[in-house]
Amino acid sequence: MAKQVAVIGGGWAGCAAAVELVRGGAQVTLFEAARTLGGRARRVSADGRTLDNGQHIMLGAYVESLRLMKLVGVDSAAAILNLPLQMRYAPGTGMDFLAPRLPAPLHLAVALLCARGLEREDKLALARFSTTARWMGWHLDVDCTVGELLERFDQTPRLVQLMWRPLCLAALNTAPEKASAKVFLAVLRDSLGARHSASDMLIPRVDLSALFPDAAAAWLAQRGATIRIGAKATLARDASGWSVTTADPADCHHGVRHHGGSVGELDHSVRAASRFDAVVLATSPAAALQLLAPLDETVPLRATLSALASEPITTCYLQYEASESLPLPFCALVDDPARQHWGQFVFDRGQLDVAQRGLLAVVISASEAASNLPQSELAAQLANQLAEVFARPQLANPQSSRVITEKRATFSCTPGLARPDNKTPLPGLWLAGDYTAGDYPATLEMAVRSGVAAAKGILKEKTA
Numbered sequence: 264m265a266k267q268v269a270v271i272g273g274g275w276a277g278c279a280a281a282v283e284l285v286r287g288g289a290q291v292t293l294f295e296a297a298r299t300l301g302g303r304a305r306r307v308s309a310d311g312r313t314l315d316n317g318q319h320i321m322l323g324a325y326v327e328s329l330r331l332m333k334l335v336g337v338d339s340a341a342a343i344l345n346l347p348l349q350m351r352y353a354p355g356t357g358m359d360f361l362a363p364r365l366p367a368p369l370h371l372a373v374a375l376l377c378a379r380g381l382e383r384e385d386k387l388a389l390a391r392f393s394t395t396a397r398w399m400g401w402h403l404d405v406d407c408t409v410g411e412l413l414e415r416f417d418q419t420p421r422l423v424q425l426m427w428r429p430l431c432l433a434a435l436n437t438a439p440e441k442a443s444a445k446v447f448l449a450v451l452r453d454s455l456g457a458r459h460s461a462s463d464m465l466i467p468r469v470d471l472s473a474l475f476p477d478a479a480a481a482w483l484a485q486r487g488a489t490i491r492i493g494a495k496a497t498l499a500r501d502a503s504g505w506s507v508t509t510a511d512p513a514d515c516h517h518g519v520r521h522h523g524g525s526v527g528e529l530d531h532s533v534r535a536a537s538r539f540d541a542v543v544l545a546t547s548p549a550a551a552l553q554l555l556a557p558l559d560e561t562v563p564l565r566a567t568l569s570a571l572a573s574e575p576i577t578t579c580y581l582q583y584e585a586s587e588s589l590p591l592p593f594c595a596l597v598d599d600p601a602r603q604h605w606g607q608f609v610f611d612r613g614q615l616d617v618a619q620r621g622l623l624a625v626v627i628s629a630s631e632a633a634s635n636l637p638q639s640e641l642a643a644q645l646a647n648q649l650a651e652v653f654a655r656p657q658l659a660n661p662q663s664s665r666v667i668t669e670k671r672a673t674f675s676c677t678p679g680l681a682r683p684d685n686k687t688p689l690p691g692l693w694l695a696g697d698y699t700a701g702d703y704p705a706t707l708e709m710a711v712r713s714g715v716a717a718a719k720g721i722l723k724e725k726t727a
Contacts, residue, residue: 265289266284266721267290268284268289268290268292268721269507269537269542270284270292270542270543270545271294271542271545272294272543272695272696273476273490274301274303274305275301275475275707275710276545276696276710276711277546278293278300278475278480278483279331279695279710279712279714280543280545280695280715280717280718281293282331282334282335282479282482282483283714283718283722284543284718284722285483285487285488287718287722288722289721289722292489292490292537292539293480293488294491294496294509295490295491295492295493296493296494296495298492298493300476300480300492301472302476302547302710303317303673304317304471304707305472306473309665309667314470314667315470316471316578316667317578318578318626319467319471320433320464320593320608321343321464321465321466321707322454322462322464322465323345323454323462323463323464323465324462324708325465325707325711326708327712328707328708331479331711332478334482335475335479335482336478337478341468342468342473342474343466343467343468343474344465344467344614346463346464346465346466346592347361347362347363347462347463348362348454348463349361350425350429350430352594352595352597354590356596356597357425357597358380358381358426359379360374360375360378361377362374365459367456367457370459371393375390382421385419388416388417388422391416391417392413392416393455395416396416396448401448401451401452401456403445406678406679407444407678408441408677408678409427409442409443410442411444412444412447413427413439423439424597432629433628434706435673435704436673437629437673437675437676437677438629441675442677443677443678443679446703446704449702449703450703450704466593469616495509497509498542498558499536500692503538504539505692506537506539507536540691541691543693543721544692544693544694544695545696545714547671548571548674549573549671551696552568552569560689561688563688564687567681568698570681572677573670573672573674573675574628574631574674574676575631575634575671576626576628576668576672577626577627577641577666577668578624578625578667579624579645579664580612580622580665580667581642581646581663582621582622582661582662582663582664583621583622583623583657583658583661585621586621587658588614589623593610593611595607596609596625596652600633603647604644604651605625605627605630605632605633606625606627606645606648608625608626609623610623610625610626611623623649623658625645625648625649634668634670638664641666642664642666646658646659646661647659673697673704674697676705682699683698684700685699685713685716685717691721693720693721694713695710695713695716695718697709699716
C-alpha cells in the first residue's frame with residue numbers, strides 16, 4: 264500500500280518534497296494556507312498587475328531546482344534569462360566585471376584581466392582570494408564572519424564594496440560583518456569554483472509561482488495527488504499515526520494557473536481530520552513553531568527554531584514610460600544609506616517580459632533600516648538614486664511605485680548557526696525548508712534540496 268503523506272506548506276520546499284514523494288510512489292496531500300503557491304517566493308497582485316514578492320537571481324549551480332523544473336514541464340529556456348557571471352555597474356559608478364563563456368577557471372581569469380573600474384591592487388587581491396580559497400577547498404574548519412575572512416585575505420576596500428559585499432548580501436541576505444564565511448565559501452565553491460555554467464546568473468522571466476510551484480501542482484494533480492489551498496492546517500499525533508485538520512472556507516475549486524494557462528484543479532473542500540503515515544512540515548520557521556507547539560517531544564527542536572533570527576528583503580517596483588529602459592537587464596548599485604542610496608541591484612523587467620516595459624525593480628537585501636521608512640519616502644529615495652546613478656533626471660519621477668517587503672524573507676546566516684535536520688525526533692515527521700541543515704544559505708536551491716531530502720527520508724522510513 265502506498266504511503267499516505269501530508270505536505271504542509273506549498274512553497275518551493277513543499278512542492279519539491281511533494282514531487283519527489285509522488286515519484287517514489289507515495290500518495291500525497293499538499294496543504295497551503297495562502298491562496299497562492301510559492302511561499303516566500305511567490306507572485307502577488309498589486310495595482311491590477313502581477314509582480315513578485317521579491318526579485319530573485321538563481322545560479323547555474325541550482326541543479327536540483329533546474330532538475331525539478333524540467334521534470335514538471337517548465338521550459339527553462341523560455342522561463343529564465345541565462346546570463347554569464349557578471350557584476351556590472353552604471354558607467355563611472357563602479358566596475359564592469361563580465362565572465363566570458365570559457366572553461367573554468369579560464370573564464371574568471373579573462374574576466375579579471377578585462378575588468379574595468381578595478382585597480383591593479385584590486386585585481387591582485389581578487390586573484391589571491393580565488394587561488395587561496397581553491398587551495399583551501401573552499402572550506403573553513405572554524406567559522407568566522409565574511410568581513411573577517413575578507414580582511415584575512417587582504418581584500419581591498421574597493422573590491423569589498425564593489426564585489427564581495429553585494430555578492431554576500433545577494434547570496435546570504437546578511438551583511439558581511441555578521442554573515443557566515445563558511446556558508447559564503449560554499450556558495451562560491453559551487454559557483455565561482457565549479458564549471459563555468461555553474462556561475463551563470465539566471466533571472467526569471469515569469470513570476471515566481473509560475474516558475475515552479477504552479478507547474479509542480481499541475482504535475483502532482485495529474486498523478487493523483489491532492490492540492491488544497493486556503494487550508495490552514497493543524498497537526499496531531501496518536502498511536503495510530505498523524506492527523507491533519509484544516510479550517511477551510513466554503514466548498515469551491517480554483518484552477519492552478521501556469522504560464523501556459525489553466526492546467527489543473529485545487530481541492531478546497533471542508534474536511535475533517537485526515538490520517539497520514541508521515542508529514543513533511545514545509546513552512547517557515549515561525550509557522551513550524553506554531554504547528555509543533557502541541558508536541559512535547561519537539562521542545563529541543565522548537566528551541567533551535569526559535570533561535571533563528573530573520574532578515575527582510577525589500578523590492579521596490581518603479582513604473583516609467585514603456586520607452587524607458589536600462590543598458591542591461593540588471594545592474595549593481597552602490598548602497599550608501601548616508602546618501603539615501605538604499606538600492607543594491609536594479610532589474611529592468613521590460614527586458615525580461617515585454618508586458619512589463621518601463622518597470623524597474625530595485626532590490627535591498629538585509630533591508631531592516633530601509634524597510635522602516637514610509638513606503639512613499641523609500642520609493643522616492645530609490646528613484647532619486649537611479650536618476651543620479653544613471654544620469655537620467657526623468658528616473659526621479661516614476662508614474663507609480665510599489666514597495667514590497669518580505670519581513671521574514673530568510674534566516675540571518677551567522678557563523679556557527681545551529682540549523683535543524685530534516686528528520687525530527689518523532690517518527691514520520693520531517694522538516695523541509697531553506698533553513699534546515701545544509702551547505703547553502705536561505706535560497707530557492709536550498710529549499711528545493713531540503714524538500715527532496717525530506718521526501719527521500721520518508722520513502723526510506725518504515726511505516727509504523
